[in-house]
Amino acid sequence: MSQTQSSLPAPFLPATQSLPSSDRPVLVLRPSSYNCCxxxxxxxxxxxxxxxxxxxxxxxxxxxxxxxxxxVIAWCYADAILSPKKVA
Incomplete structure (x- = not known):
């Protein structure tokens, strides 16, 4: 396991180990080109x-x-915050 994968924040899953269901909203971690993160x-x-x-x-x-x-380094489901709003 690489240094990056061992330091993944919960609940992110390594993209090399599993992939999300098709077309569900997710948050993706990718390498940053900035020095600050x-x-x-x-x-x-x-x-x-x-x-x-x-x-x-x-x-x-x-x-x-x-x-x-x-x-893509890792991902996690984001249905709770990214799903479309339901119209009342």
Missing amino acids: EFEVVTARYMPDYRPRSPWRDISGNAISDSGSGD
């Missing part, structure tokens, strides 16, 4: 059926690599 947090979805060669998409549907590193 080790990770960047991206709101995303894993969509292998939609884009098999680039399955990690941001919430707007663009590849997460469009805004920085495409390397």
Whole structure:
């Protein structure tokens, strides 16, 4: 296990060990290009059926690599904070 994977904050799961269900909202950790932090947090979805060669998409549907590193270190489900609002 790498140094980065051993220091993952809970409840993040290493992307090398498991992947989320398709099209559910997740928070993704990717390497940061900034000196002030080790990770960047991206709101995303894993969509292998939609884009098999680039399955990690941001919430707007663009590849997460469009805004920085495409390397996903870890992820966690974010349904509770990212699910669409229900209209009353």
